[in-house]
Amino acid sequence: MLRGISLTITRGEFVAIMGASGSGKSTLLYVLGGLEPPDTGSVRIRGVDLYSLDDTVRSAFRRDHIGFVFQSFNLLPTLTAAENVALPLRLRNDRPLPLGGPRLTGRDIQDRVSALMEQLNLRGLQGHGPDEISGGEQQRVAVARALAAAPALLLADEPTGNLDWTSGHEVMSLLSRLSRRQQQTTVLVTHDARVAAYADRVMLMRDGTIVDEVPLKRRGADDEPADPAPLVLRLNKLNL
Amino acid sequence: MSGLWSLAWRAIRGRPLRSASTAAAVALGIAVVLGVQVTLDGLTSQATAAQQLAAGQSGLDVRVDAGGGLTTAQAASLASLKGVAQAMPLYEKRVVAGPAGTGLQGLTVTLVGLKDGAAALRPLVVVGGRLPHPGSASEVAIDQALAPAMTGRAGKPLAIGSRIQIITSTGPDQYRVVGFTSGTSGGPAFTRSAVFVDDAAMLGTFRLGLRTPLVALRLLPGVSPVTVAAEVQHRLGQTVTAAEPGGAGLAPLADLRPLLVLVTLLSVIIGAGVTANSGALAVLERRRDIGLLRAAGASSRQVFRLFAAESITVAACGIPAGVGIGIALGALLSSHYAAADLPATGLALGAGEIVAAIVAGFGAAVVGGMIPAVVAGRLPVLEALRFRPAAERQRAPLAFAILAPIALLVAAICFAATSSGLVALGVALFLLGVGLALPIVVPVLARALAWISSPLAPVARVAAGGLQRTRNRTALTAAGLSVSVATAVAISVLTAGALTASDGWVSRLFVGDTVITSAVTQSDAVAGAIQGSPTVQLATPLRIFTEPVAGTSLAIAAIDPAVYETRGGLDVLTPDRKAALASLENGPEFLAPQPLAAASGWTVGTQLPVQTESGVVYFTIAGIVSHSFPAGDGGESLVMANDLAGTYFGATASGFDDLVVVSQGSPQGVEAVAATYGLQAVPVDSIAQAARDALQHSIGLLLVLAIVSVTIAMLAVVNTLVVNARQRTRELALLRAVGLSHKQAVRLVLAEAGLLAATATLIGVAAGCIIALPMLRASASPGFDPAFAFPAATAIALVLAIVAAALLAALGPARRAASASVLTELRQD
Incomplete structure (x- = not known):
């Protein structure tokens, strides 16, 4: 259960949410993503009150403005990597657009998917099924899918949870670059301080409330994490 | 796309x-x-x-069964009706015929007139030779069913060119056989004892005593038979019947x-x-x-x-x-x-x-x-x-738990009703109730079966737990199988009951061990000779003929009431059996079959006007029997005493068509005696078996369809088993990590498959038996009282086949699930 949370995230900001199991960090992410309506309060993205929309319109809003990356089982097993990336765009074409926007041609979709896969270093994997690529590649395909509709907000729930450190680092570097170079607003849930260190600031949660906020100072290149030491100290202090 | x-x-x-x-x-x-x-x-x-x-070219048949049939004037009158292109009378006469040289002895056969190779506009099916030439007064064609009876005593089979003699007004005259016809239902089928001659001979040599029971009308194109029939009734009155020969709904x-x-x-x-x-x-x-x-x-x-x-x-x-x-x-x-x-x-x-x-x-x-x-x-x-599949634990839907007993209760009330419609509704509701109760019943029964089989299959209890955890999916899968098995079992019960009832029916009609049959009516002398044979203990004749009764042409069976009373034949519903059979000897009285009595509104004491040789006589219904002898038109015949039949109907009712025999020793001896008269002896058991075969032949269709239903339902079982095995993969890996062997893992999945199949089938068997009870009651009629018998063979065959099929279907997925890498599965999530 979430209580008394007030949070503003500016465009291009990379925010991490940390907390113990059951602290409500994933729930907060789902509330932000329009998947779980709050009992009270509202969530506004680009000025739109997400929960004032009915299910169909909210789904379309989510499709066009919010991208999700999950910890595991991220890809539809019956689709290739390219088809997984194209999924939000195909869903958008399937029904009239309640929120407006142009209808995409097959070529538009293909170009967008190719560009994303190129950008995320997934060249050559277009025709591969999820079971034919590594865990790190799967997660990058998932990120590409989340970015397919050029969303205003990218939400990632433990995106490195099932990956080894090298693959996890690749994914986090990617999210970090996207945030810094393309102004991609990103909210990340993790329990790992080394992962959270890629963010601009870290919200610390306990029992459904944000108990602290730690700004992080980046060092080096765009895809390098900040020094996690201050964060670790704060976590230790709060006994999280 | x-x-x-x-x-x-x-x-x-x-x-x-x-x-x-x-x-x-x-x-x-x-x-x-x-x-x-x-x-x-x-x-x-x-x-x-x-x-x-x-029906041939006949568009409308005009019939008069009584007396000499239609008069020449009436036939001529029909020809002049508007819309009628041709009116063709059928000339018919009963004569004594036999192989040439047998004097005045012979069989009573029906002589039928031919015009242009057709009888009353119906084409004849010629199976050998040809039909008599037009105008010929010396040629005949014989129904192939009659030929064996004509050859018996001569010892030589009739062939094309053989000569037979027919008693005419001038004595026995000889005729040459030029062809054989088939008395099948594809042909005219006026009788199976017909001898065909040209109309010229009928109107010449055989003119005396000629009957015209039918005039077939060929209608002009576009003319409605209904309109012409109305005109016929208007012109000739209600003494004639007009019917469309090819138009009856079948x-x-x-x-x-x-x-x-x-x-x-x-x-x-x-x-x-x-x-x-x-x-x-x-x-x-x-x-x-x-x-x-x-x-x-x-x-x-x-x-x-x-x-x-x-x-x-x-x-x-x-x-x-x-x-x-x-x-x-x-x-x-x-x-x-x-x-x-x-x-x-x-x-x-x-x-x-x-x-x-x-x-x-x-x-x-x-x-x-x-x-x-x-x-x-x-x-x-x-x-x-x-x-997470492993964490899935389904609960029985509350609505199902409430609705199931309601459906079963209403079904029970419907089962108590006498209306077959309500019983059918009850069956549907019962199956619905069983289906709704499955989420609750299947886990309980599966656990019980697992407990019983646990000494042989220790993993069965774990498997039952798996079925309980996914009770709704299990119930949805079991529902089709249970319902289809219930249908197959109910049909089996109905079949068994009908067969038993059919045996009883045959044994009550034929009060001996052998029936001697003849294609033509045989004389009483032949019956006497057979009765006198040392291989025959008792021979009682059965003669079936048709007469106008209460304005309708009905079959009448002439029997010896004393024999039927002594040997327990005929199931008399009302009044007392002994009194009813005895009263047949007292005067013009009938026993009426219950279906005919019910359809006609007749009860004991009802008097029916009957056209006899001496005019109209009123016969009294002396009793109602559950069933009587087949009338040949799908109905059943009235029953009367054979000696009185001779009195009222003369030669028409004399002789016998069938002779019911109680053999003295071996039935083979009776066969030999029958053969000497060109007759055929059929054991009553064979008649019963033929009735059983006919019944099984028909009901077999239902069983085929029920088995297709079971097959369809099995496809759902296969689907569910595959998914169950796939979802158990991680659970099996966990179990294998703590010591379960590969074989035990396979057995666990197979046990689940076997339990699911056995549980669904057993529920189906039980449900089938329950719905069969009211269905048996609904299908019963007086004299046809099918009894319940548990279809053990069907039930065992179904359980074994379905469980075997389920195990076979689950084997592949079980092996795959058990062979999955323990580490890979445990790393998931």
């Missing part, structure tokens, strides 16, 4: 086995509907074609049609159930996918459409196969059930039948597929994203 259809198609291709088995279930549903339609239409068109063939397997419809419906519903089950499994397996889709922006409507598209596509894939199998099934059943003595007709297949079958089978499957699609669309996003 648009996005959703593409996704649907990918999902179908991703699960080829399940998609194929679901499409197969839909195909079988369509096939059953089409096969049954084709069969019934084929049999109807065959019977109609045969009837039209038998419905082969009519008695079975309600059950056929029921079994066909069940097949369609079970096919829809397989689609629903398959869809539900897809929703279950792909909950996470649904969550991802929703998170990626798919609306609930899009998710619904995705799963609906899958169901529609899979069901559509079953259409071509369904139509193909349906046509093959229809052809197979049509050839099996077609009457062998009727000309074959082509396959009765029209676009309408195909469309109807597709609409029924495909439509039901689509409806079945919509239910899980709706569930998929309504699935909360987070619940879908967080779903």
